[in-house]
Amino acid sequence: MDKNLIYTFDKDNEMLLGGIKASELIKKYGSPLYTLNEQVIRNRCELFKNILKEVYPNSIISYASKAFCCKAIYEIMKNYDFACDVVSGGEIATVLKTKFDTSKVYFHGNNKTEKEINLALKNNIFNFIVDNEDELETLEEIISKNKKWENKINIIVRINPGVEAHTHEYVQTSKTDSKFGINLESGEAEKFILKIKENKKLNFLGLHFHIGSQIFDKEPFKLATHKTMLFIAKLKKNYNIDVNIINAGGGYGVWYNNSDADLTDNDYKDFIKVIADEISSCVKKNKLKEPTLVIEPGRTLVAEAGVTLYTVGNIKEIKGVRKYVSLDGGMFENPRVSLYQSVYTPIKAKKETNEIETVTLVGKCCESGDKIINNASLEKLKKGDIVAVLTTGAYHYSMASNYNRNPVPPVVLLNNKKARIIVKGQTYEDLLRYDL
Ligand SMILES: Cc1ncc(COP(=O)(O)O)c(C=O)c1O
Numbered sequence: 001m002d003k004n005l006i007y008t009f010d011k012d013n014e015m016l017l018g019g020i021k022a023s024e025l026i027k028k029y030g031s032p033l034y035t036l037n038e039q040v041i042r043n044r045c046e047l048f049k050n051i052l053k054e055v056y057p058n059s060i061i062s063y064a065s066k067a068f069c070c071k072a073i074y075e076i077m078k079n080y081d082f083a084c085d086v087v088s089g090g091e092i093a094t095v096l097k098t099k100f101d102t103s104k105v106y107f108h109g110n111n112k113t114e115k116e117i118n119l120a121l122k123n124n125i126f127n128f129i130v131d132n133e134d135e136l137e138t139l140e141e142i143i144s145k146n147k148k149w150e151n152k153i154n155i156i157v158r159i160n161p162g163v164e165a166h167t168h169e170y171v172q173t174s175k176t177d178s179k180f181g182i183n184l185e186s187g188e189a190e191k192f193i194l195k196i197k198e199n200k201k202l203n204f205l206g207l208h209f210h211i212g213s214q215i216f217d218k219e220p221f222k223l224a225t226h227k228t229m230l231f232i233a234k235l236k237k238n239y240n241i242d243v244n245i246i247n248a249g250g251g252y253g254v255w256y257n258n259s260d261a262d263l264t265d266n267d268y269k270d271f272i273k274v275i276a277d278e279i280s281s282c283v284k285k286n287k288l289k290e291p292t293l294v295i296e297p298g299r300t301l302v303a304e305a306g307v308t309l310y311t312v313g314n315i316k317e318i319k320g321v322r323k324y325v326s327l328d329g330g331m332f333e334n335p336r337v338s339l340y341q342s343v344y345t346p347i348k349a350k351k352e353t354n355e356i357e358t359v360t361l362v363g364k365c366c367e368s369g370d371k372i373i374n375n376a377s378l379e380k381l382k383k384g385d386i387v388a389v390l391t392t393g394a395y396h397y398s399m400a401s402n403y404n405r406n407p408v409p410p411v412v413l414l415n416n417k418k419a420r421i422i423v424k425g426q427t428y429e430d431l432l433r434y435d436l
Helices: 022-029 038-055 071-079 089-096 114-122 133-145 188-198 219-239 265-286 299-305 336-340 428-432
Strands: 007-009 015-017 033-037 059-064 083-086 105-107 127-130 154-160 203-208 245-247 292-295 306-318 322-327 346-348 356-362 371-379 386-390 411-415 418-423
Touching: 015 022, 015 386, 022 033, 022 306, 022 386, 022 418, 033 038, 033 299, 033 418, 038 059, 038 071, 038 265, 038 292, 038 299, 038 411, 059 071, 071 089, 071 418, 083 089, 089 105, 089 114, 105 114, 114 133, 127 133, 133 188, 154 188, 188 203, 188 219, 203 219, 219 245, 219 265, 265 292, 299 306, 336 371, 346 371, 371 386
Parallel strands: 033 411, 059 083, 059 292, 083 105, 105 127, 127 154, 154 203, 203 245, 245 292, 322 356
Antiparallel strands: 007 015, 033 306, 306 322, 306 386, 346 386, 356 371, 411 418
16 A cells, blocks of 8 residues: 555654644643544445455445444444444444444344344344354254244354465464364254255355465465355255355455555455355356355555554663563553564654664553564664654554553544544543452
């Protein structure tokens, strides 16, 4: 992505985000601060919409809420007619507040509680991406107790096609040894679908797979789609079962640092094309009904729109070993470094010197692993400087915690020199509200 869309420097060498000085944003909204560039999100939404229109028009884009969930983001997704997936009662409660069309909400997750299932049903969310046998039994029990839901529940089965994507182990979701989905290769998926089809009170709609996240290689998508389509052909041939939806998940990679590829619009198109081509060729070969393709991008739509601003605090140099620069954030607002060893790109928000140094940017939490960037190369920093960290729009705010009783920072949406708080920052009173 063109980095000029995300930040520029003005004539005084000050960083501008959405056309506003980073220093002004901090002054007005405090530090640390999550910022999101609305135009960058909209460009990505537009891009994916156009790609699907061209490559596979019979399709639905379902925003993966887990990447960043709040009311304002759903309002943007609604503008593009997107669907969304939710994985918890909290995400359901949030999406309902935005009057999102509930026929476009897909309920995901490997352990939906009865309370969450009932919340969904009561609010007309009927699309369930069913992950395992126990969940199916729970749904059948709910129907038998309450006839109101008979023939309303749409089932999409999450299968595990057994494809290993080359990404961090914790974000691979389709290895045979995974908590997600029903194994395709062992024959379990086939038995599972026959069981659903026996129950006339459930509507079997289709299949879902998600092979992992932050993937740059197209081959695993091709392979997972191929395996799924062979299975769809088998269901038709052996049991005359039609599959109306194939949901190929999300997971397309984004740029975090210079060792990541900076994918172009055409690269993203190629991901969708390999999936679409596999579907089309299998449909043709086996004379199948063309299924609707659903994709679930999360990170790709919001990650690069995000920049987190920090203020430099204490600096400690261990001669000949390392220089630590402490920032006022840390693992409570970005747990991805300690969770996945993610590597980010920092930029000093005011260009003052050409002196570059290598330092380790750390947070303020009581953990040695509370790092923001290990061995970062950037302009020499001093106390009070502002540091911007790029690509923080996905899985940051949504993964934040109150570790060490740090309040979660606010989120500010920027667009064309205008800033709008879309999530208020927490106060100490907020943190104390639940203590008795
Ligand atoms: C089922 C499912 N769909 C979609 C996504 C979104 O993935 P990404 O944000 O990498 O596009 C995830 C991420 O974990 C997921 O688990």
